[in-house]
Amino acid sequence: MKNKVRVQLCFMMFLEFFIWGAWFVTLGTFLGNNLRATDSEIALAFSTQSWGAIIAPFVIGIIADRYFNAERILGILHVLGAVLMYFMYQSTAFDGFYILVLAYMILYMPTLALVNSVSFNQMKNPAKEFSMVRVFGTLGWIIAGLSISYIFHWDQGENIGQGLLRNTFLMTAIASLIFGVFSFTLPKTPPRAASTGDVNIKEILGLDSLSLFKDKNFFIFFISSVLICIPLAFYYQNANPFLVEIGMNNPTGKMTLGQVSEIAFMLLLPYFFTKFRFKKTILVAMAAWVVRYLLFAFGDVDELGFMLIVGIALHGICYDFFFVSGQIYTDSKAGDKFKSSAQGLITLATYGVGMLIGFWVAGKISTAYLINDGEHLWQTIWLYPAGFALTVFILFAIFFKTEKIDYQS
Known part of the structure; x- marks a missing residue:
């Protein structure tokens, strides 16, 4: 794998998990303190991750694997995600926020498989090469958390009360937009099943x-x-x-x-x-x-x-x-x-x-x-x-x- 490609993949993984860690960790705190959500409503918001995971195989198996390059779908999903994150940043009530976060997670969860697909497509020996790329995802999550606490101080007592945790969604929106544009520069990852027969739903879901x-x-x-x-x-x-x-x-x-x-x-x-x-x-x-x-x-x-x-x-x-x-x-x-x-x-x-x-x-x-x-x-x-x-x-x-x-x- 060329050094340029390796750098691209590492930056891709960094952004993928920076975006997730930049808002998901503090979601419960934000909802409870700023949107006055109940514990049941907070649970409902977190469960959107699960609904996204359930729907993701259809996105990957029916669309990404058959019709479009993975890096292009990755870019489109993150640009759309940036728009949704901006609206989440502006939300003032849980009902409207829930619709937005559900839509966002349905778009985001498939990207976890897409970044893997883009990575594996460039590797001759994924067993040896992938971990050194994937670790940058963990670093992205770490940098997101450290930024919230030690650079911006959004999760401190008075700042939470003043609604500064809302800025995590704006930060994520900016990162998502950057990632969306950057995705179109990634190595081409063509659909793997474009020439196969009918879609096998049992195979897509692992059944x-x-x-x-x-x-x-x-x-x-x-x-x-x-x-x-x-x-x-x-x-x-x-x-x-x-x-x-x-x-x-x-x-x-x-x-x-x-x-x-x-x-x-x-x-x-x-x-x-x-x-x-x-x-x-x-x-x-x-x-x-x-x-x-x-x-x-x-x-x-x-x-x-x-x-x-x-x-x-x-x-x-x-x-x-x-x-x-x-x-x-x-x-x-x-x-x-x-x-x-x-x-x-x-x-x-x-x-x-x-x-x-x-x-x-x-x-x-x-x-x-x-x-x-x-x-x-x-x-x-x-x-x-x-x-x-x-x-x-x-x-x-x-x-x-x-x-x-x-x-x-």
Whole structure:
């Protein structure tokens, strides 16, 4: 791969995840403080990510893979996203905002697959080259969070009250417009299925890989993947509002420790996966979810502030050890015939169905433990995902049988 192309791909990944991290992390805080949204309404807004994930396979499978270059669709989606973000910046009521964020996520979620397609199309050995490109996406998310907290200070107490968090949408709109224009300069990525026959909806949704459920271990893993996304949704939806409410300084910037740890544990994963095998790796990830939420439940911003920081930093284990290991496991079980469709099925089940349920549950529980002055009984709220993750841990430990999975780093 030429250096010019490598730089283009790295900048593409940086912008892709800068755009996501620039508004999604603080969304709950903005809605609660500036649009006076209820916890159920906040859950509804976060669930648009899941609806976007459910609809994304149709966009990629029916349109991108068959009729248009991936980089062109990427550019169009981000330009349209910039327009929607600008209108979100101007929103003053939740009802209008919800329509905009739903439309935005339906446009944005397909771009996650499109940037991968553009990248893989330029790589001779994606297994070795992709990680060095993808890491710039994590850096983009980190820079977005650090900018909000340490450069603009939009997530500080008085600034939140004055509505400065609204500026995250304007910043995202500008970045999206830049990315949209930049996308048309990316290497050409022609449609892969332009000359194939009729559209196979089962293949697009990954449903042709359902035969893998005959393998009991894969079925247990699949169900566990859906269930673990319920406590995961609590983190995405509640972590930033929680840290703001209890008085943590620069909460968005400190939450980027999760992405820093994600990079570190991604480097450790090949060693851990090879030495301890798949089942133990997944169990460590599930245990980390339990520990993280217990730390959130019993930590505070004073003497026990370190517990909150450790809870944030556990994100690398929670995410990498479960989801990346799960992708490796799915790839090994699917074989050549179902590689793409099996990954699509897992993505649809986790980011789609699993987190859709999770956001709804998190909203209901947060509402149930809201006290009169607008504060929450956070200790009780965090014990729910801790208990749920522990239940999934026990079920997986009992029913998933140890097996050897080959891992090629």
